[in-house]
Amino acid sequence: MTGSDYPHPSSFILHPFSGGKRYAALGPALRALFGGRTRRIPLDAGFTCPTRDGSLGTLGCLYCDEEGARPGYVKPELPVREQLAQGIARSLEGDPKTTRFIAYFQAYTSTYLGPEFLVKTGEPTDPTDPTDPTDPAGPTGPTCPTCPTCPTCPTGPMDLRAIYEEGLSDPRVVAMAIGTRPDCLPEPVLDVLSEFGRRTFLWVEIGLQSIRNATLAAVGRGHTVEQFIAASQRLKASGIRFCAHVIFGLPGDSRDDMLAAADLLNRLRAWGVKMHNLYIDKHSPLAEPYLRGEIPILSREEYLDLAVDFLARLSPEILIHRLVGETHPNRLLAPAWSADKTSFLNALDRTMTERGLFQGCAIQSPTESKTRNSI
Numbered sequence: 001m002t003g004s005d006y007p008h009p010s011s012f013i014l015h016p017f018s019g020g021k022r023y024a025a026l027g028p029a030l031r032a033l034f035g036g037r038t039r040r041i042p043l044d045a046g047f048t049c050p051t052r053d054g055s056l057g058t059l060g061c062l063y064c065d066e067e068g069a070r071p072g073y074v075k076p077e078l079p080v081r082e083q084l085a086q087g088i089a090r091s092l093e094g095d096p097k098t099t100r101f102i103a104y105f106q107a108y109t110s111t112y113l114g115p116e117f118l119v120k121t122g123e124p125t126d127p128t129d130p131t132d133p134t135d136p137a138g139p140t141g142p143t144c145p146t147c148p149t150c151p152t153c154p155t156g157p158m159d160l161r162a163i164y165e166e167g168l169s170d171p172r173v174v175a176m177a178i179g180t181r182p183d184c185l186p187e188p189v190l191d192v193l194s195e196f197g198r199r200t201f202l203w204v205e206i207g208l209q210s211i212r213n214a215t216l217a218a219v220g221r222g223h224t225v226e227q228f229i230a231a232s233q234r235l236k237a238s239g240i241r242f243c244a245h246v247i248f249g250l251p252g253d254s255r256d257d258m259l260a261a262a263d264l265l266n267r268l269r270a271w272g273v274k275m276h277n278l279y280i281d282k283h284s285p286l287a288e289p290y291l292r293g294e295i296p297i298l299s300r301e302e303y304l305d306l307a308v309d310f311l312a313r314l315s316p317e318i319l320i321h322r323l324v325g326e327t328h329p330n331r332l333l334a335p336a337w338s339a340d341k342t343s344f345l346n347a348l349d350r351t352m353t354e355r356g357l358f359q360g361c362a363i364q365s366p367t368e369s370k371t372r373n374s375i
């Protein structure tokens with residue numbers, strides 16, 4: 001089986017959703033797809049971000065910690081192959097029954113080859129249609145400044161093929177996930193991703209974070225919503241699944257803005273969504289303004305209410321990769337409630353049951369949902 005032979009995992013999801021959930025949780029879908037429990041092995045291949053290297057900024061996105069979302073136990077000084085081996089061994093110590101792993105290029109921007117490879121455009125050709133993001137740069141995106149026709153591109157400072165190859169160096173790896181930004185997916189990179197998508201079950205995570213460009217600018221993202229839309233369509237045109245990253249509670253975003261992200265992801269036919277509340281990492285640039293009282297944080301009740309309404313508006317075909325912020329408790333400045341992920345997820349399940357909600361119920365009837373999700 002190659003990556004492109006796999007059916008969409010949501011085809012394994014029956015209504016009501018697997019695992020006793022009222023939403024399409026990623027874990028049960030992958031378990032059904034691969035015939036057993038899978039675990040992600042976080043990897044840091046030595047990338048940076050355009051918001052850190054001076055191309056678009058030096059501080060990083062203001063909510064991001066200085067380690068670019070890398071878990072503390074990952075050792076970036078080791079080759080990817082060794083990180084993978086250590087990560088699998090570590091995972092087996094905690095859970096010996098897991099025999100299938102996902103190579104997860106999580107840290108920083110794991111497709112970023114340098115400023116000359118940034119995709120700077122993404123304006124919709126029809127400004128009234130936010131899902132028509134034809135890139136003025138053309139379907140091929142930017143050309144490589146040094147050798148635009150070279151068949152072995154990318155030729156940047158990072159050899160993407162070699163890096164991702166190491167992610168597949170253990171036969172127990174059944175899938176690969178790559179975290180990146182909408183402006184770091186030029187055509188040469190998409191070509192490499194497509195190759196790996198034909199060899200393994202691949203998905204790419206791209207940050208949307210907010211549907212307001214003013215918010216994106218305020219938190220130093222350095223890209224626009226239009227660039228996100230364009231990137232998601234380039235990925236889909238290349239046959240690559242994408243999972244969108246959305247943050248609720250960014251300063252300036254209203255409740256309606258946050259919920260409208262579901263409508264956009266539905267229209268773009270996202271494969272997955274990773275959503276979480278804004279939390280303050282002690283090592284992020286937001287820590288100081290938070291301590292000065294300048295950054296409001298959602299209460300548990302506010303976020304819970306948003307999360308269930310978001311799920312109700314989200315297509316049941318979109319897999320839920322994450323529902324609450326995750327950081328090491330020693331690094332969490334606020335909110336304290338998000339340290340207890342299990343309690344939050346239980347409360348979310350209870351709330352959806354009490355209110356009679358399930359994913360997508362605000363946009364389709366239970367009958368439609370059953371029809372679309374049954375095997």
Ligand code: SF4
Pocket residue numbers: 048049051052059060061064065068069107108109181
């Ligand atoms: S959020 Fe992503 S793009 Fe922004 S600084 Fe962190 S790792 Fe880099």
